[in-house]
Amino acid sequence: xxxxxxxxxxxxxxxxxxxxxxxxxxxxxxxxxxxxxxxxxxxxxxxxxxxxxxxxxxxxxxxxxxxxxxxxxxxxxxxxxxxxxxxxxxxxxxxxxxxxxxxxxxxxxxxxxxxxxxxxxxxxxxxxxxxxxxxxxxxxxxxxxxxxxxxxxxxxxxxxxxxxxxxxxxxxxxxxxxxxxxxxxxxxxxxxxxxxxxxxxxxxxxxxxxxxxxxxxxxxxxxxxxxxxxxxxxxxxxxxxxxxxxxxxxxxxxxxxxxxxxxxxxxxxxxxxxxxxxxxxxxxxxxxxxxxxxxxxxxxxxxxxxxxxxxxxxxxxxxxxxxxxxxxxxxxxxxxxxxxxxxxxxxxxxxxxxxxxxxxxxxxxxxxxxxxxxxxxxxxxxxxxxxxxxxxxxxxxxxxxxxxxxxxxxxxxxxxxxxxxxxxxxxxxxxxxxxxxxxxxxxxxxxxxxxxxxxxxxxxxxxxxxxxxxxxxxxxxxxxxxxxxxxxxxxxxxxxxxxxxxxxxxxxxxxxxxxxxxxxxxxxxxxxxxxxxxxxxxxxxxxxxxxxxxxxxxxxxxxxxxxxxxxxxxxxxxxxxxxxxxxxxxxxxxxxxxxxxxxxxxxxxxxxxxxxxxxxxxxxxxxxxxxxxxxxxxxxxxxxxxxxxxxxxxxxxxxxxxxxxxxxxxxxxxxxxxxxxxxxxxxxxxxxxxxxxxxxxxxxxx
Numbered sequence: 001x002x003x004x005x006x007x008x009x010x011x012x013x014x015x016x017x018x019x020x021x022x023x024x025x026x027x028x029x030x031x032x033x034x035x036x037x038x039x040x041x042x043x044x045x046x047x048x049x050x051x052x053x054x055x056x057x058x059x060x061x062x063x064x065x066x067x068x069x070x071x072x073x074x075x076x077x078x079x080x081x082x083x084x085x086x087x088x089x090x091x092x093x094x095x096x097x098x099x100x101x102x103x104x105x106x107x108x109x110x111x112x113x114x115x116x117x118x119x120x121x122x123x124x125x126x127x128x129x130x131x132x133x134x135x136x137x138x139x140x141x142x143x144x145x146x147x148x149x150x151x152x153x154x155x156x157x158x159x160x161x162x163x164x165x166x167x168x169x170x171x172x173x174x175x176x177x178x179x180x181x182x183x184x185x186x187x188x189x190x191x192x193x194x195x196x197x198x199x200x201x202x203x204x205x206x207x208x209x210x211x212x213x214x215x216x217x218x219x220x221x222x223x224x225x226x227x228x229x230x231x232x233x234x235x236x237x238x239x240x241x242x243x244x245x246x247x248x249x250x251x252x253x254x255x256x257x258x259x260x261x262x263x264x265x266x267x268x269x270x271x272x273x274x275x276x277x278x279x280x281x282x283x284x285x286x287x288x289x290x291x292x293x294x295x296x297x298x299x300x301x302x303x304x305x306x307x308x309x310x311x312x313x314x315x316x317x318x319x320x321x322x323x324x325x326x327x328x329x330x331x332x333x334x335x336x337x338x339x340x341x342x343x344x345x346x347x348x349x350x351x352x353x354x355x356x357x358x359x360x361x362x363x364x365x366x367x368x369x370x371x372x373x374x375x376x377x378x379x380x381x382x383x384x385x386x387x388x389x390x391x392x393x394x395x396x397x398x399x400x401x402x403x404x405x406x407x408x409x410x411x412x413x414x415x416x417x418x419x420x421x422x423x424x425x426x427x428x429x430x431x432x433x434x435x436x437x438x439x440x441x442x443x444x445x446x447x448x449x450x451x452x453x454x455x456x457x458x459x460x461x462x463x464x465x466x467x468x469x470x471x472x473x474x475x476x477x478x479x480x481x482x483x484x485x486x487x488x489x490x491x492x493x494x495x496x497x498x499x500x501x502x503x504x505x506x507x508x509x510x511x512x513x514x515x516x517x518x519x520x521x522x523x524x525x526x527x528x529x530x531x532x533x534x535x536x537x538x539x540x541x542x543x544x545x546x547x548x549x550x551x552x553x554x555x556x557x558x559x560x561x562x563x564x565x566x567x568x569x570x571x572x573x574x575x576x577x578x579x580x581x582x583x584x585x586x587x588x589x590x591x592x593x594x595x596x597x598x599x600x601x602x603x604x605x606x607x608x609x610x611x612x613x614x615x616x617x618x619x620x621x622x623x624x625x626x627x628x629x630x631x632x633x634x635x636x637x638x639x640x641x642x643x644x645x646x647x648x649x650x651x652x653x654x655x656x657x658x659x660x661x662x663x664x665x666x667x668x669x670x671x672x673x674x675x676x677x678x679x680x681x682x683x684x685x686x687x688x689x690x691x692x693x694x695x696x697x698x699x700x701x702x
Contacts, residue, residue, distance in 0.1 A: 029095075037492040038108040039438045040076040044085065048095035051106040054115055056555050062103040062140035068167050069142065070102035070160075073109050073116050073134040076438035077276075077289035077339040079353050080150045081133045087153045094157060101164045102137070109134070110338060110442060111490050111498055114550050117561050121185050123147035137163055142558050143178035144185075182558050191544045191562050197601040202245075202625045204608065205618065209241065209250070212611040220282050221257030223612075227287070229277040230261055232297035233570045236304070237615040240651045243308055244622055251308075258305055262317050265393035268357065269379065270426050272320030273328075274298055275342075284395045285387050288342040288354040288435070292329055292445045293569055295321050296336075299452030307459040307649040318456050322465060325449065328437075330468075334475030335441035335491060336449050345433035356435050358391035359425070367428050368421050374414070375421050378403050441491040443480050443500055446472060447507025448569070454514040458646050466518065473515055473524065476508060481527070485534045486551070502549045502563065505535045506575035513582060513654075518646055520639065520657040525586075525664070532583060532592075535576065545598040547576050564603050570616035573599060578616070581623055585630050585654050586664050588684065596620065619651070626652055627682055629700055632666050633657035635676025644693040645678070650700065 032052045033045040044051050052058050054071075062069055072089075074081035088094045098104050109116035109132065119136045122144040123129070129149065137146040146163055166174055215223050222228045235254050242251035261267060264283025266275050273295050275286030299321050306314040329337040346352040361381055365372050379385060379394040387393045404414045450472045457465035479496065480488045487500035487508070512528035515521075538551040541562065549561040549572060563571045577599040584593035600620050607614050607621075631653055633642045638657040646655055656664065660671045670679060670689075677689035678696040687699050 033106060037490070037495060037497065038076075038111050038440055039436075040074060040078075040081075040108040040110075041106055043076065043082075044089060044106050047085065047089045048092050048099075049089050049104050050095075050099045051104050054105050054107050054112060058103060058105060059140060059142060065103070065140075067101065067103050067140065068163070069105055069136075069138040069140060070098060071105045071107060071115075071119065071136040071138060071144075073107040073119060073136070074132045075108060075110050075339075076436065077291065077341045078132050079287070079289075079342040080131075082343060082351065084133050084150050088151070088156050091153060094153060097157065097160055097164075101160070103140070108440075110438075111440070113503070114501055114557060114561065117549065117563070118185060118557060118559050119144060119147065121188060122181060123149070125181065125184055125188075139175065139178045143182040145174050145178040145181060186559050189559060189562055191541075191546050191564060191602050193544045193598070194601045194605075195545075195598060197604065199597070199624055200600065200604040200607060200621050202621070205241075205621050205625075208607045208609075208611040208618075209238075211609060213250070213253070215612070216253050217281065218253065218256065221253070221260035222283070224281075226281045227277050227279045228266075228281060228283060229568055230266070230274065230294060230298065231568065231612070231615075232294070232301045233566050233616045234612055236297075236301050237618050239301070239304060239308065240619055240622060243649065244626060244652065254305065255309065255311070258302065258314060259311075262302075262313055263396035265385075265395045267317070268324065269394045269396075270357075270422050270429060271324055271327075272322075273324035274321065282395070282397075284385070285393050286354075288357055290324075290328075290340040290435075292325070292336050292338055292442075293448050295325055296445065296449035296452040297569070299325075299449075300455040303452070303455040303459040304649055307647065315460060318460060319462075322453065322456060322468070326468065331439070331441060333479065334471040335479070336446050336472065338438040338440050338442055338445060340434075341436040341438070344435040354387075354391075354393075356429065356432050358387060358393055360390050361392065363428075364392075364425075367424055371417050371421050374403075374407055374409075374417055377406065378414075378418055439492065443476065443487055443489055443491075443504035444507045444569075446476060446480075447504070447509075447511045450476070450511035451507070451514050454511065454518055458514075458518050459649070461643075461647065469515060470519075473512065477527065480504075480508075481531070485530045486538070486553075487531070499551060499554050501551075502535065502539055502547050502572035502576065503569070505531050505539070506572045506579060509535075509579045510575055513579065517655045518643070520633075520642060522663060528579075529583060529587065532579060536595075544602060545595065546602060547573055565613045566616045567613070573603075574614070574616040574620075577620055578623075581620060581628075582654050585628065585683075586656065586666060588665070597624070600624070623652060629653040630666055630679075630681040630684070631655045631696065631700075632670055632679040632681065632686075633676065634662070634667060634670040634679070635659065635672070637676035641676055641678060641693055645696060648697060653700070 027046050029046055029048045031045060031050050033041045036042060036053055107115055119134055120130050123134060126147050131149040133150060135148050136144045138144040217224045235257055238250050239254050261283050264278060266278045266283045266286040273290050276289045276291055276294060277287050279285050279287060299318055302314045302317045331337060342353050343351040344356040346355040364381060368375050379396060381392050385392045385395050400411045400414055404411045450469055453465050453469035479491050487504050488496035489498040489500045489504055490496055509528045509531050512524040516525040535547060538553055539547040541548055546562045549563050564573050565571055566574055577596045580592040580596035603617060631645060636659055638659055642655060642657045656666055658667050661668060679686040679689050680696055680699040690696050
């Protein structure tokens with residue numbers, strides 16, 4: 001099969017050296033994408049290419065016309081997607097070739113990750129590489145036989161011309177390659193039921209993390225490679241593992257990573273929030289997209305790290321990140337938008353990557369005046385902070401004490417001067433053309449942001465974060481949850497059109513459960529349970545015990561994906577397994593615990609050598625091997641005591657509370673009039689109740 005694929009893959013050209021300038025499109029052409037709501041699809045609505053959105057009807061027409069599909073997948077904040085649009089899809093010569101010979105389909109990968117997953121696996125099998133834009137040529141039934149990422153115009157035309165000839169003149173060969181490739185795509189996604197496997201032990205986990213740690217960058221944080229992705233789930237697990245098992249060297253690695261990311265240019269020191277990844281090893285120059293999913297997860301991670309360390313830097317990061325999200329990504333209905341683009345208009349009126357965020361030395365001197373020299377040292381306006389074309393990306397590499405000592409100022413004065421300088425630069429930056437906004441609302445990413453807000457409230461205690469969380473939770477309840485407790489994936493301007501995928505359910509369930517723990521409002525707990533039960537009914541694979549990414553009520557693709565690897569967002573199955581285990585602690589008769597245990601057994605063979613790619617799963621190893629506590633607070637003062645307990649980092653626990661008797665088993669027969677009692681339990685067996693948070697926290701240690 002590989003040889004056949006190679007014959008058709010020889011046309012791949014993954015060149016990166018092309019112009020970054022994009023001019024405005026005219027409106028000479030309008031295609032079917034004008035009827036879509038996705039900003040990414042609408043960006044292509046005036047291409048001369050006859051783009052259509054993915055639908056069963058389009059595939060059926062391709063079969064009738066016997067035309068191959070040309071599927072182009074991207075997203076609104078994707079820089080190279082914009083470049084290829086300018087060079088190829090706005091070109092009339094290219095469009096004519098595509099329109100005459102293909103059924104052309106544009107896909108927003110953020111709206112249709114189910115399709116994107118399949119074709120990303122296909123291109124990685126064909127070429128060993130992947131990325132966006134992701135361009136696939138497939139049979140009318142969707143089976144792929146060629147793929148590429150970014151391709152410049154000349155190579156694109158040559159590739160398409162050869163593919164057309166192959167399809168017309170050697171169709172049987174093409175069909176065989178597509179069939180073999182599709183079989184391979186399905187084979188790599190199979191998950192076996194491993195019911196007979198032993199529970200993964202702490203000793204095995206020790207060995208897995210030891211292998212994992214060999215790849216750490218001890219000085220700059222993260223891993224010894226570039227580009228550097230932040231991978232929040234990696235550091236979230238290592239924070240859990242290091243604190244639960246007294247691993248100071250791992251905790252130091254977590255702190256080094258979080259500090260360096262917060263110091264780096266990947267963090268927006270002026271406006272708050274993180275970009276998607278850094279292109280270098282020191283977290284300096286980002287790929288300038290700012291994604292909701294990163295900032296939701298990082299709000300959660302830094303809040304937890306603050307609870308463990310008390311480090312004010314982490315607290316500031318949480319506050320500034322949430323401020324950015326509220327300022328730039330919050331819709332009036334309580335939902336959160338998806339992203340800000342990497343590109344914005346530069347001083348010449350042309351789209352340029354990072355134009356909104358970078359500064360020249362002359363600009364900084366002009367705007368900051370006498371504080372420039374101090375600012376220059378603090379944010380490295382020197383060779384360390386230089387990017388390209390005389391532009392600087394702000395980056396720190398020293399703490400305040402070192403800078404203050406060098407300039408003979410107090411730390412407090414230094415902090416105030418830098419705060420004032422950043423405020424000035426923010427005002428100046430606001431005069432620039434802002435990056436384009438992707439204003440679609442995605443359920444799963446909102447779930448991640450909701451969890452970030454809940455954790456920020458839990459560990460920082462800011463009531464504003466709880467208000468934002470409740471506003472967002474209510475939006476999801478009103479706009480995204482249907483009467484039967486199925487979900488929508490997307491929302492924009494009052495319209496939702498795509499049924500949700502497993503990650504949508506998993507993240508909302510997780511967020512609703514977390515929201516219950518800080519409010520004790522059973523509405524959120526029970527909403528989460530109903531969503532959980534819906535996934536059991538429509539997503540569960542009875543044979544393997546895993547969950548499919550798509551519902552049994554949705555259209556069939558060439559593969560029904562099972563997502564197991566944790567990436568920049570944790571795998572939907574790993575989030576579901578954690579949800580199941582935690583709901584088991586409250587609803588022990590529903591079989592959730594057995595399901596979670598089976599899911600871990602099915603994937604644990606990969607933990608030894610690939611712990612980084614299964615980091616979110618590894619929480620379950622700690623849950624299973626160490627005491628997991630249910631903490632019940634019952635009585636008039638339950639909210640105050642609950643909040644006091646919740647402010648502590650207690651990953652191996654779940655917190656419930658009520659003023660009197662509650663509806664869940666753990667809250668029954670616990671009420672004692674005139675007292676507020678705290679029960680620390682394991683699988684429903686409780687120690688003697690205590691009346692203070694300190695006593696309860698002490699019981700957790702014994």
